[in-house]
Amino acid sequence: MRASKSIVIKLILVIMLSCTVIFSITLSYNYYRSSVILEKELENNARNLALSLVNRVEAELLSVSKVADGMSRTLEICRYDKQNIHSLIKTTVEQNPSIYGSTIAFEPYAFNKTRRFYAPYYFRDKGTIQFKPLEESYNYLQYIYWDWYQIPRELGRSEWSEPYFDEGGGNILMTTYSVPFYEVHDGKKRLKGVVSADIGLESLTKLISSVKILKSGYASLYSRTGMVLAHPLKEAIMNETIFNIAEERKDPLLREFGKKMLTGESGFVHFKSLTGIKSWIYYAPIRSTGWTLTVVFPETELLENVRKLSLTMAGIGITGIIFLTLTVAFIASSITKPLRQLAAATQVVASGNFEVALPDVHTKDEVGILTNAFQMMTKSLKEYIRNLTETTAAKERIQSELKVAADIQLSLLPRIFPPFPDHNDFDIFALMDPAKEVGGDFYDFFFIDRDKLCFLIADVSDKGVPAALYMMVTKTLLKSEGQRLGDPDIILSSVNNILAVDDDSCMFATVFLAVLDLKNGEVRFANAGHNPPVLVKEHEVKCLSLHTGFVIGPMPDSCYKTEKITLSPGDILFLYTDGVTEAKNYEEMLFGEKRLIESLNKAPTDSVKEMIYSIRENVRIFSQDCSQSDDITMLAIKYNGPDETK
Amino acid sequence: MSLSRLKRIESYSSPILLVIFVQLFLLFASVPTSVFAQARPKKATLITLWVPQAQFAGYYVAIDKGIYLKHGIDLKILRSGAGYNTFQTLKNGQADFAVLWLVTALKERSAGSKLVNISQTVQRSSMMLISKKTSGINRLEDMKGKKIGLWEGDLAIPARTLFTKYGINFREVRQSQTVNLFLRGGIDVASAMWYNEYHVVLNSGIDADQLNTIFLDKLGMKFPEDGIYTMEKTLKSDPELVDEFAKASLEGWRYAFDHPDEALDIVMKYMHRDEVPANRSHQRWMLLRIKDLMMTNGEPGRFGILQKDDYDAVCKVMFREGLIKHYTEYSNFFKGTHAGK
Numbered sequence: 001m002r003a004s005k006s007i008v009i010k011l012i013l014v015i016m017l018s019c020t021v022i023f024s025i026t027l028s029y030n031y032y033r034s035s036v037i038l039e040k041e042l043e044n045n046a047r048n049l050a051l052s053l054v055n056r057v058e059a060e061l062l063s064v065s066k067v068a069d070g071m072s073r074t075l076e077i078c079r080y081d082k083q084n085i086h087s088l089i090k091t092t093v094e095q096n097p098s099i100y101g102s103t104i105a106f107e108p109y110a111f112n113k114t115r116r117f118y119a120p121y122y123f124r125d126k127g128t129i130q131f132k133p134l135e136e137s138y139n140y141l142q143y144i145y146w147d148w149y150q151i152p153r154e155l156g157r158s159e160w161s162e163p164y165f166d167e168g169g170g171n172i173l174m175t176t177y178s179v180p181f182y183e184v185h186d187g188k189k190r191l192k193g194v195v196s197a198d199i200g201l202e203s204l205t206k207l208i209s210s211v212k213i214l215k216s217g218y219a220s221l222y223s224r225t226g227m228v229l230a231h232p233l234k235e236a237i238m239n240e241t242i243f244n245i246a247e248e249r250k251d252p253l254l255r256e257f258g259k260k261m262l263t264g265e266s267g268f269v270h271f272k273s274l275t276g277i278k279s280w281i282y283y284a285p286i287r288s289t290g291w292t293l294t295v296v297f298p299e300t301e302l303l304e305n306v307r308k309l310s311l312t313m314a315g316i317g318i319t320g321i322i323f324l325t326l327t328v329a330f331i332a333s334s335i336t337k338p339l340r341q342l343a344a345a346t347q348v349v350a351s352g353n354f355e356v357a358l359p360d361v362h363t364k365d366e367v368g369i370l371t372n373a374f375q376m377m378t379k380s381l382k383e384y385i386r387n388l389t390e391t392t393a394a395k396e397r398i399q400s401e402l403k404v405a406a407d408i409q410l411s412l413l414p415r416i417f418p419p420f421p422d423h424n425d426f427d428i429f430a431l432m433d434p435a436k437e438v439g440g441d442f443y444d445f446f447f448i449d450r451d452k453l454c455f456l457i458a459d460v461s462d463k464g465v466p467a468a469l470y471m472m473v474t475k476t477l478l479k480s481e482g483q484r485l486g487d488p489d490i491i492l493s494s495v496n497n498i499l500a501v502d503d504d505s506c507m508f509a510t511v512f513l514a515v516l517d518l519k520n521g522e523v524r525f526a527n528a529g530h531n532p533p534v535l536v537k538e539h540e541v542k543c544l545s546l547h548t549g550f551v552i553g554p555m556p557d558s559c560y561k562t563e564k565i566t567l568s569p570g571d572i573l574f575l576y577t578d579g580v581t582e583a584k585n586y587e588e589m590l591f592g593e594k595r596l597i598e599s600l601n602k603a604p605t606d607s608v609k610e611m612i613y614s615i616r617e618n619v620r621i622f623s624q625d626c627s628q629s630d631d632i633t634m635l636a637i638k639y640n641g642p643d644e645t646k
Numbered sequence: 647m648s649l650s651r652l653k654r655i656e657s658y659s660s661p662i663l664l665v666i667f668v669q670l671f672l673l674f675a676s677v678p679t680s681v682f683a684q685a686r687p688k689k690a691t692l693i694t695l696w697v698p699q700a701q702f703a704g705y706y707v708a709i710d711k712g713i714y715l716k717h718g719i720d721l722k723i724l725r726s727g728a729g730y731n732t733f734q735t736l737k738n739g740q741a742d743f744a745v746l747w748l749v750t751a752l753k754e755r756s757a758g759s760k761l762v763n764i765s766q767t768v769q770r771s772s773m774m775l776i777s778k779k780t781s782g783i784n785r786l787e788d789m790k791g792k793k794i795g796l797w798e799g800d801l802a803i804p805a806r807t808l809f810t811k812y813g814i815n816f817r818e819v820r821q822s823q824t825v826n827l828f829l830r831g832g833i834d835v836a837s838a839m840w841y842n843e844y845h846v847v848l849n850s851g852i853d854a855d856q857l858n859t860i861f862l863d864k865l866g867m868k869f870p871e872d873g874i875y876t877m878e879k880t881l882k883s884d885p886e887l888v889d890e891f892a893k894a895s896l897e898g899w900r901y902a903f904d905h906p907d908e909a910l911d912i913v914m915k916y917m918h919r920d921e922v923p924a925n926r927s928h929q930r931w932m933l934l935r936i937k938d939l940m941m942t943n944g945e946p947g948r949f950g951i952l953q954k955d956d957y958d959a960v961c962k963v964m965f966r967e968g969l970i971k972h973y974t975e976y977s978n979f980f981k982g983t984h985a986g987k
Contacts, residue, residue: 139729140728140729140730141728141822141823145820145822146822147822147824147826147827150819150820150822150827150832151826151827151830151832153832154793154819154827154832154833155830155831155832159830161826162824162826164824225826225829225850225851226849226850226851238923239923239924239925240925240926240927240928241849241850241851242851243848243849243850243851244849244925244926244927244928245927247849247927247931248926248927248930258851259851259853262851
């Protein structure tokens, strides 16, 4: 259940995150591009707005300056008297609504020799044209020291004055266009005076102040010294220059901006406006006066529409992503529903119940294929388990039968020790530890006659049931032939010939067979490919060197040789199969003859039983818990000397 | 109110009345002796050299902070500026006190008006000659033959003295109250007060490093400027008033320097009242420069005092230049007993 949930969650997460990332990038790019486009468009708009304002101001200024220029030319060309002068000035003011006031101001004694100062001034006052003699009305500073007179006089060219309050003259805030005029006397050009025409600042600044840009944008006007002429900051007008403001705000950037602005160039900059709002500012010069006009577009208001659009888009996007998420969740869960059912069913299957019904899937998609495959698998598993159950039952039966066979086999070997309690002249002990349930080794001993004991040890090739059967046949043959024939070589030859006939199984056995004469300790023996026995004397333990002989069983007419040794009383003959010397430990080392001899050297010799147990223990210690690969069979016989009692 | 009279009141007053009288007594005791001596402050008038601006911050601050009142003076500062004659106002008795330049005072005294200095505020000349670096005037000698703007009257005395001393011939152009003629290149060199026109030029978009400046003071023109003056007869008739006025004025100055923002608020208020173009950054600059000029860096004990050396030097120069016919002893001229403390 959790697995299917995590698939749904993973799907939702991945799809939602991807969508969000893609959407965010798209939205950001859109915002950025829109801003850039807007900015470009804005620059054009700002330029157009600024230039149209500049043109209107310039037109106004030009209409004034042209008139003054004309007056000055007239004065230079024509002769004039007091009356002419008055009517010229008065008519000029009357006919030019842009002109607030005008004067023709003369150099000292230039008008006539008796009048030091002469500057008749006509100006508008409440709709009428008024007259004022400036030489008298300026009550503390003679007109020749006013900027409007002094600057063109000293520079010898027409100039627009800085805006000023004409106290004593026009008594308004104005800017004055002044043109020096000359007379040529004896070929020398001599300054006669200055013609001036005033323009009220109010009408100009009104024009600028009336411009409203968005909510808080504005147009502003600065004089050539940076004096604020028109600006929403009313208290700064005619009081502060942009540089004063920069100083008061400790803003060197503003000072730099002000300097740049007043160079007479135009430009478009992103800057904090004087009202403290990040804005786009276009500035352009008003060439005739050297003023600067700026239009200020507040950035936030400018980008408001873009931001609104972006917000709407973001809203739509988020709704879309939520919708997408829900859809994905629905589809994912409907896809994983059969999977979930299958998972639930398989859990039941896993617990061992193959009878559970798998969900019905009719689709041909992966889930359908998976369900079909699972159905097949369940069926196969059911079949397999049934077979396995049967096989296991069969195997169990065979194993129990083998166990019985092993018991029977063991029971065939003499297992009662001492076997001949009435014989003191020898001790005999033997044991066999089969490697599998049914082994191939065997031993036997029996009397051939009263004094002759035949004993043997044998190892049938292979193991298991065939070996056991072969062993039984061989053992029976050896006993019957041994009791009948008496001589070891003849016994082996006879048994070999019997076994070799009709031997299709290609089995064979190694046999060591010996006959002990209890009267004199003489042992006559023959070997058929078996390990040589070990003779344990009081101070010496050694393998018998003997004729190897060929194994019995595979080939008829093999020849064997009877050899003999004589045992002294106390001597022990130790017979064993290769299960002893070939016992392995974990390092794959063999127990070996050398270790066997050493073990026999240390083993107790009083009791053959003890001796064999001791060897068995040594082999067990050597091989630790390594599984036994071959039957281990040992037989020891100790000759005690002839029994005098018999 | 004498103690004996208090006792008489006490004899027939209720305990509550007694408490009130004791409290009143304590209240009066906490007021400075001058007020205590005369319950009603004396009316007095002051005329400054020019319209309200930080150049006169100390006086406006002393009024607004009640410092004159504390010293028993109900002061009124008369209007001044273009068209007003400060000295004449003092001379004809319309004003009890006036802020005047030392050279003006010496000239008028030589001309027969008995006026005395009761405190010398501006210790040294604030006059500068400024030129644009582009005009290539790097030294005084370079000014020979150039168009130089000089103000009318006494304000030009230090500069004229300097040019005479160094034998500089130049073309004089009378300079108005604006610096526009200089900014537009109508004159090569302009007169400027360190605390005023120089800053106006800087705030017209010209950087300090675009200007060459010559301080007259640095060329040996030791002309102390603003000082507080009164007529000798005022001093004789009411020495206490004169003394308290000088004290209160200097206290006002100290307060202004210690509280520049408050002082600027006060000055700006008076500028708005008189409808004078008011510009806080300019006034701040002016207040700080006036402080420099009054405190004469590193020379303690000069605050408000006209130095005898300075006085003698200015008298000698002016006499030599023919600006004055005679001059009086330092002790007859400077009566600032409380200054410098």
